[in-house]
Each structure stands twice: as structure tokens, then as C-alpha cells.
Amino acid sequence: MIKAGVKFRMWVADWHAMANNKMSGDLEKIKIVGKYFIEVWRASGMDLSKVEFMWASDMAKNSDYWKLVVQVGKSNALKRFIRTAEMMGREESLDKLTGAHIIYSCMQVADIFMLGAKITQLGMDQRKVNMLAREVGPILGFWKPVVVSHHMLMGLSKSANPVLTSEVRQGLAESAIQRTIERKMSKSNPDSAIFMTDTTEDIKRKINKAYSLEGDIKENPILEYFKYIIFESFEKLRISELRIERPEKFGGNISFKTYAELEKTFSEKKVHPMDLKAVLIKYLDQLIEPVRRHFEENAEAKKLLEQVRSFQVTR
Known part of the structure; x- marks a missing residue:
């Protein structure tokens, strides 16, 4: 804008x-x-x-x-x-x-x-x-x-509520929107989201434990991170395609130029959630690194971060 x-x-x-x-x-x-x-x-x-x-x-x-x-x-x-x-x-x-x-x-x-x-x-x-x-x-x-x-990114944790598939199929858009709101990230649950000052280890832990059912493209927070963050950040990441490297016995290397290609391949179970998680960790860490470094090197920013971390977050 x-x-x-x-x-x-x-x-x-x-x-x-x-x-x-x-x-x-x-x-x-x-x-x-x-x-x-x-x-x-x-x-x-x-x-x-x-x-x-x-x-x-x-x-x-x-x-x-x-x-x-x-x-x-x-x-x-x-x-x-x-x-x-x-x-x-x-x-x-x-x-x-x-x-x-x-x-x-x-x-x-x-x-x-x-x-x-x-x-x-x-x-x-x-x-x-x-x-x-x-x-x-x-x-x-x-x-x-x-x-x-x-759009509001899904929380990384599995939702406790059932999916409103029947209502969504009937075209009740309001139900679909409400479902998205219910599943959004929560500051009061730190493991439900990636924060801009998370360490590399934080990112690895959160993404590796994140909910991602093989073949599920409807409520998959890992796919959401690719759709709304990674594929929108190719220029910043200095890449022209998403490349997933894996052994030949697991299908070999595979690349995607668009999110639609990735979603289709994932829905066909030709890409495993762990394949996605590994590359997502890599790129999220690259995107967050400049922010993390700013809060390490700038004295005022560092103090603010320390203060915020000392506060107990309420919903």
C-alpha cells in the first residue's frame, strides 16, 4: 500500500x-x-x-x-x-x-x-x-x-474444536470466518505462533511440534505459513522457487514456483509434512534474523524486549 x-x-x-x-x-x-x-x-x-x-x-x-x-x-x-x-x-x-x-x-x-x-x-x-x-x-x-x-494466520497447535466442514460446504461464509478467528495465533500460548524475536531453537521447536496432517490442505498451519509468508517473501529470501531437498528413496528433490503447485502436491501426499517443516524452519529463521539481530545490538530495543518478556501476557 x-x-x-x-x-x-x-x-x-x-x-x-x-x-x-x-x-x-x-x-x-x-x-x-x-x-x-x-x-x-x-x-x-x-x-x-x-x-x-x-x-x-x-x-x-x-x-x-x-x-x-x-x-x-x-x-x-x-x-x-x-x-x-x-x-x-x-x-x-x-x-x-x-x-x-x-x-x-x-x-x-x-x-x-x-x-x-x-x-x-x-x-x-x-x-x-x-x-x-x-x-x-x-x-x-x-x-x-x-x-x-x-487473513489471520492459524495457530500452530491442533484445534480442539471440530471442523465446520458441513457449514462451509453449504456456503456459510460467516462460519468459515469465525472458524479462522477461533484458530488464530495466540500471544497467551507462545507455542501457537512464531514471534519476531524467536531464536533459531524456538523456531525449530515450534514448527517441528506444529500440527500438520499429511494431505490435509484445509486446516494446516504449516501450509498457511508457506502461502502467506514464504511464497510472498521470495524476493527478500533471494529465491525464485521453493526447493525441498530429500533423499531419492523419499522422492528426491522437488521444487515449486507457486503455492498452488505445493498445495496440490501436498494434497496428493507426494510431499510429507516433515519435508515442509525442515525448509520452513530454514526460511523463517532467515526472515527473522535481521529483527533478532536488531534486538541484540540496539540497546534501547534490547531493553524493551527484556521488559516485554517479563510481563505476564493476558488474552
């Missing part, structure tokens, strides 16, 4: 994290995590000259912001805001929802217009609040933002 000429404003939503009880609602800890995220983006090669970082805690000092939050809250009945609760990563019952969750919804809609965002780029789990913003915008004299909802 930056290459296309979009002016990007990165919203560090510390107050929202507090409302959602991240870091047990400790705003100071949340701010440290926010600074850590900025360091990760910097180390990942993001062109920060074209990105403006803005903090919710700064916006919270503006009375016009809270005026808009109230106006958003007045625009719909309570049940409309309750329907957006899954944007915080969960489907909550009325007994578990707090007033902060409702304020969160109003804040996030207000954010879009206070930031002047014509495009919102968020995860699929936040699609409902973005659609609410499209409804509310014209009512309050604003615009309908373009909603870009990106």
Missing part, C-alpha cells in the same frame, strides 16, 4: 488494549509493548519515512475525540455494539461483556474519522466494527471507509 502511494498512519491503540484488559489493563506496560512493536516494524525493514505512528493515549487528550465517541454511541442500539464484541478476539456472552467493551467499539469507529482514514487495514476479527463505521460515517457527516480485512 505504501508503494502504491498510500499515506499510512499506524495506530498504536494503547487505550483500546487497556479496555480489552491486555497486560491486565496496565497502561504503562501496554505503552512499553507498543514501543516494542514499533521497534519490530523498524527492524523488519518498514520504510518509516512513509509511516506516521500515532498513539491513542495522545488522542485521548482531545475532547473532540470523546465527543465523537459519544456521538457514535448514540447512533445505534446497544445490541448493535454487542455484535461487534468479537473484534476483541472472542465471542462474549452478555454476562462477560463489560462497559469497557462497548466503549471500545465506539472508540474504534471514532478512531477512523479522527485519523482521517479513508482505508482501514485490520484483521478479519475486526470486520464487524469496520462495517459499523461504514454505516455510521455518513450519518455523522463523514465518509464510508474502504475496509481491507486481512
